Amino acid sequence: MHKKLFIPGPVEVKDDVLQKMATPMIGHRTKEASKLQRDISEKLMKLFYTKNQVMLSTTSGTGLMEAAIRSCTRKRAAVFVVGAFGKRWYDMAVANNVPVDKFEVEWGSATTPEMVDEVLSTGKYDLITVTHNETSTGIMNPVGEIGEVVKKYPDVVFCVDTVSSAGGAKIEVDKWGIDVCITSTQKALGLPPGLAICTVSEKALEAAKQVEHRGFYLDLLRLYQYIQKKDHQYPSTPSIPHMYALDYQLDKILEEGLENRFARHKEMADYVRAWAKKYFDLFADERYASNTLTTIKNTRGINVAELNKRLGMRGYMISNGYGNLKEKTFRIAHMADTTLPEVKELLENIEDILEL
């Protein structure tokens, strides 16, 4: 039996979107491929409220996160960590011999503009990374406010991981001053995994020009130059099935309306949080609670693995806590094309199983 996914990616993908993955192949050096990829970029520019170039990468989001920190750090990177996926950015820098420091808060807390200002005021850093939505803890950082602070430091390249928020929360790339904004297909965009997306600013590209060894497949500047030269074609053969599905899904997203889509996500988030507070507690600081997933503190000491097993028999799947938070928390994703009635149905099933 198929389990309806309420995990923070891969998410449930609608049948008509899945069907686009089965589109017959075309050559990746054709005008048709250019048009497909140019259309996608233009639609994503709307989603990200940006005039910057949008680029696609046949990798997971991790691939483009590494590309950003390796390609654009000239002096030293400051990585702000609020959970497991923030820490990953630090590990990537270390693995590439990119000078880096990490600034970690207690899990469940947010990165604040004040923290970022304090760190940048040292003058040691020319790139920072912030996680918009931290999948391990359920924190959504105030990236817009952080962006205001970053603007005081014109040399600093501002990289943001929006992997689990893009498509589920408003992300105003140009207004917030984000230089590299990264996401991937399998979260709030409602597609299968296998493709990553970023926006890239002039500032980020200028920074990359000053970095000598940026690698090849994950070199942001090389990717950009190729796209410019070859009308949105990619240096290596990309995942054409994902292109077709993404193009189609973006039409559906724009048809729903971005504001409507974000409001739907907020409505689901509000409902799940109210439910969590009624029966359990929230793990994350509620002032910074995520629009796309909720991490619930297991105050009742329930057996989460067992709950998920029983949900599975009913055709649903949620997530246990991440890493050390396993059994201490559990996570419910409410993103992509999931609706409030579906969320309610899930929660009713949990209540029923736990006899709440």
Place this chain on the structure above:
Amino acid sequence: MHKKLFIPGPVEVKDDVLQKMATPMIGHRTKEASKLQRDISEKLMKLFYTKNQVMLSTTSGTGLMEAAIRSCTRKRAAVFVVGAFGKRWYDMAVANNVPVDKFEVEWGSATTPEMVDEVLSTGKYDLITVTHNETSTGIMNPVGEIGEVVKKYPDVVFCVDTVSSAGGAKIEVDKWGIDVCITSTQKALGLPPGLAICTVSEKALEAAKQVEHRGFYLDLLRLYQYIQKKDHQYPSTPSIPHMYALDYQLDKILEEGLENRFARHKEMADYVRAWAKKYFDLFADERYASNTLTTIKNTRGINVAELNKRLGMRGYMISNGYGNLKEKTFRIAHMADTTLPEVKELLENIEDILEL
């Protein structure tokens, strides 16, 4: 109108295989995902005649080529170049500050065991890369014979690009002593692009342990260790649609029988070469002619772009020459699930258009 692809990737993909790309999503941290990925690895071990671990990467073949040369070169790499894709391996090393020299023959010629022996006898190199099947020229290098030479140098990691041959020609990884054998889905395997595959030997892994900065997403050792620890799961969310399609297609390939499949490719290659010699000439040294694509010398001075346009109106697509070979050559791929009758039909259409 859909054009039937006779280009060297992406290839024509059968409808039932495409349909597997539309399989509903599952969590990538489930037992189901482990089983799927383990099954794929075991089937690919048969295809590659190896006991080495098979690993998948959500990238194009380029991604794993870069992973190999960056992860496993301790001292200096020797890159043997017979065309555009060989040269790419050199560019990747340079982009990663990996010490490297390239040994290029005239396009249309092969890399010989003697050349490799001469280069390795200098003692300067601890990794070599060879292109098995060069898509720009139609050369299939004698990798088995080269492997015999490499065995004399126990410190040398032997990396082979089989992107456009795996699934269309016999590649005996263990017998030939290949340490990292790389391919991707969109060529002779008959699947959409978006996933890369490699086999990795103990020797390659030991070499990687001696390399300090191997990066993150494309670190072969990190990938291997994760797979071992997590029963064939991957560090980042992989392209699950490709996994489903690959698993299904591998069953079909093994059902056809590997030897039958290779014989079918050879039969198509023989037919296309005989046709090419009758009306044009071969670009590549025929002693090393490829099983999966033929590069034809445009001895008649036909307008290749125009021919392809007219073929397009009839529902077929071939490839112009690569880079500087454009209009001087053209390429016909005969790989994956293409059959001899389909190849004959294409050639008859070319004869008809050109009034041969």
